[in-house]
Amino acid sequence: MSLLASSSSCNYKYIVFPSFHGPDVRKTLLSHMRKQFDFNGITMFDDQGIERSEEIAPSLKKAIKESRISIVILSKKYASSSWCLDELVDILKRKKAMKQIVMTVFYGVEPFGVRNQTGEFGIAFNETCARKTDEERQKWSKALNEVANIAGEDFLRCDNEAKRIEKIARDVSNKLNATPCRDFDGMVGLEAHLTEMESLLDLDYDGVKMVGISGPAGIGKTTIAKALQSRFSNRFQLTCFVDNLRGSYLSxxxxxxxxxxxxSNVLNQDGIRINHSGVIEERLCKLRVLIILDDVDHIKQLEALANKTTWFGPRSRIVVTTENKELLQQEWYR
Structure with a gap:
């Protein structure tokens, strides 16, 4: 097998970065979107805990960069925040330079009002610009005009918000499916391995399957596993690639x-603390997950992270890479 490296990258930390303003939006529309996205396995950046100031925080710039899609929620008070307007400018720069997908939601405002900064939206915009330079006003006005020309979801003409939010989640998934990762293009021999792995994973099977990839160092086990995650992650609610396992038990x-x-990695939540070994099953037994355990070198690692198929929800798949084939010779690995 010969694997030729590619220089492009699609290793995003988040699927969606939401740009919005106001606790009213956070408590209503955004909270419902987050719940629906969690159900669909769509990771969304959470800005709670970030202190607001006059300038957009570096952590937000980083989150925009690490997201595949930005969803701009344009509400009546959106333009009352210079922070949000700077955020929008940064998002549109990423759209041009890195082809980031930008989606729009018009929440209580008309696209025309956003495009031309009129009505209640315009009043908020003018109040913000009163303390700023003409250069900043023009920069923000241009960004609002541009984003309002992106066709989006209009909640003023929506008679069922729950259905509309479900549609947004489907649209996000469809956009991801339509823009596959190009990291693995040109890797000679990889496609044959992926075809074989897809057959072993049997993604239409309703039960849980655990599949192993074994062989000596340097033959491409990790590359195959990463390509699997890239190709099939949209079929699962949550996916997680666990690397750096080698030596973790002995250390x-x-x-x-x-x-x-x-x-913490699977659920994308920092600082999770547990006090008994049944917590993985409690948290994941209802979820359809794709877990990849890379470079396993001790049976205790498998026992700690994937000891039983009952730990994971129906149609979950666990992939293990290792140099030690004996570790995989258990009755639940195929």
């Missing part, structure tokens, strides 16, 4: 600490 990282790190 003294105990079972619970390993599980804490694992759950």
């Amino acid at each position: 003294g990282l105990d079972e619970l600490r390993l599980q804490e790190q694992f759950l």
Whole structure:
């Protein structure tokens, strides 16, 4: 097998970055979107805990960069925040330079009012610009005009918000499916391995399957696993690639600490603490997940992170890469 490296990258930390303003939007529309996205396995950046100031925070710039899609929620008070307007400018720069997908939601405002900064939206915009330079006003006005020309969801003409939010989640998934990762283009021999792995994973099977990839170092086990995640992640509610496992058991990282790190990665939540080994099953047994455990070198790692198929929800798939084939010779690996 010969694998030729590619220089492009699609390793995004988040699927969606939401740009919005106001606690009213956070408590209503955004909270319902977040719940629906969680159900569909769509990771969304959460800005709670970031202190607001006059300038957009570096952490937000970083989150925009690490997101595949930005969803701009344009409400009556959106333009009352210079922070949001700067955020929008940054999002549109990413759209031009990096082909980031931008989606729009018009929440209580008309696209015309956003495009031309009129009505209540215009009043908020003018109040913000009163304290700014003409250069900033023109920059923001141009960004609002541009984003309002992106066809989006109009909640003023919506008689069922729940259905509309479900549609947004489907649209996000469809856009992801329509823009596949190009990281693995040109890798000779990879497609044949992916075809074989797809057959072993049997993605239409309703039960849980665990599949192993074994072989000596340097033959491309990790590359195959990453390509699998890229190709099939949209079929699962949550996906997680767990690397740096080699030596984790021998280094003294105990079972619970390993599980804490694992759950934090799977659920995209920092600082998870657990006090018994049943927590993985409690948190994941209803979820359809794709878990990849890379470079496993001790049976204790498997026992800590994927000991039983009942830990994971129906149609979940667990992929393990290892140099030690004996680790995979258990009755639940195929």
